[in-house]
Amino acid sequence: MKDVEGKKPWDSDQITRDYFDSLLVEMRHIDSEIPSTKFELYGETFDTPIMMAALSHLGNIRENGMVEMAKGALEANAVNWVGMCDEAELEAITATGARTISIIKPYADNDYIFRRIEHAERCGVMAVGMDIDHSFGSNGKYDVVLGEKMKSKTLSELKEFIKSTKLPFIIKGVLSEQDAYKALEAGAKGIVVSHHHGIMNYAVPPLYVLPKIAKVINRQIPIFVDCGIISGMDAFKALALGADAVSVGRAIMEPLKKNGWEGVKNQIIKMTEELAGVMARTCSRDIKNIDPSVIWHRNGW
Numbered sequence: 401m402k403d404v405e406g407k408k409p410w411d412s413d414q415i416t417r418d419y420f421d422s423l424l425v426e427m428r429h430i431d432s433e434i435p436s437t438k439f440e441l442y443g444e445t446f447d448t449p450i451m452m453a454a455l456s457h458l459g460n461i462r463e464n465g466m467v468e469m470a471k472g473a474l475e476a477n478a479v480n481w482v483g484m485c486d487e488a489e490l491e492a493i494t495a496t497g498a499r500t501i502s503i504i505k506p507y508a509d510n511d512y513i514f515r516r517i518e519h520a521e522r523c524g525v526m527a528v529g530m531d532i533d534h535s536f537g538s539n540g541k542y543d544v545v546l547g548e549k550m551k552s553k554t555l556s557e558l559k560e561f562i563k564s565t566k567l568p569f570i571i572k573g574v575l576s577e578q579d580a581y582k583a584l585e586a587g588a589k590g591i592v593v594s595h596h597h598g599i600m601n602y603a604v605p606p607l608y609v610l611p612k613i614a615k616v617i618n619r620q621i622p623i624f625v626d627c628g629i630i631s632g633m634d635a636f637k638a639l640a641l642g643a644d645a646v647s648v649g650r651a652i653m654e655p656l657k658k659n660g661w662e663g664v665k666n667q668i669i670k671m672t673e674e675l676a677g678v679m680a681r682t683c684s685r686d687i688k689n690i691d692p693s694v695i696w697h698r699n700g701w
């Protein structure tokens with residue numbers, strides 16, 4: 401098992417890493433062929449199911465970091481996601497031509513959320529969504545993110561956001577069957593199974609709860625997964641257990657810091673090749689045809 405740098409046993413990033421490493425993969429070579437990693441989402445086709453995560457404030461690690469990340473995604477023909485940003489930044493990101501999903505924070509001010517949904521539509525994003533797991537701080541009070549007040553959302557508020565737009569609306573931060581049922585009831589067109597890089601200690605690893613959530617969703621809407629994905633092998637395990645695609649955050653930040661958009665592009669291509677390598681050795685001809693029974697669980701989980 402790999403220790404995540406500086407992480408303690410209760411840290412959800414460490415628990416998530418341990419769970420990835422507890423999953424083993426059997427090989428199936430007979431009748432296998434060169435696999436396709438093509439990924440279709442909301443009527444568009446991409447070269448890989450490995451996407452950017454909804455990151456923000458990457459200007460702290462690289463000048464124009466958010467735009468560089470978008471360019472890298474575009475060059476790799478991958479889906480770009482963006483988290484908290486102002487309108488000018490979203491305009492600069494979408495101007496790159498990267499097909500982008502905009503995740504809007506659960507701001508306390510719902511009128512502002514409606515305005516941001518409209519603005520994202522005008523920018524030509526492919527979908528919008530909300531990270532519902534970022535409304536509370538760890539003290540049980542509503543969080544304040546960079547001076548902006550957050551507030552948890554009810555099912556009926558989510559329905560209103562979803563009704564207000566023609567774009568697919570994605571609920572990010574689903575980590576239970578209960579929220580998966582509610583996301584479907586709200587009319588979401590996708591969910592992200594995620595613990596928001598360990599927003600709470602002892603959070604269940606996304607892949608552990610994924611098969612249960614996939615049963616609830618029952619292929620009605622796409623399921624995305626993030627948290628701790630650092631290789632094509634990790635992505636493969638997520639796809640095998642019920643994800644349609646995965647997002648990568650921190651594992652893309654280092655290449656972005658060093659080499660800008662080219663670092664991002666190369667990292668996505670490298671991870672996609674690793675994914676294809678595992679697909680070839682498991683007789684998985686495309687990402688919709690990965691048999692979950694190739695995954696074995698080590699004892700103890």
Ligand SMILES: Cc1cc2nc3c(=O)[nH]c(=O)nc-3n(C[C@H](O)[C@H](O)[C@H](O)COP(=O)(O)O)c2cc1C
Pocket residue numbers: 453454455456457482483484485503530531572594595596597626627628629647648649650651
């Ligand atoms: C620097 C940074 C900024 C982030 N900003 C946002 C954000 O604004 N909105 C959001 O939904 N998630 C945000 N996230 C969370 C990521 O989208 C993702 O859920 C998380 O990092 C787990 O993926 P990873 O383990 O591949 O990094 C951020 C993560 C990082 C590292």
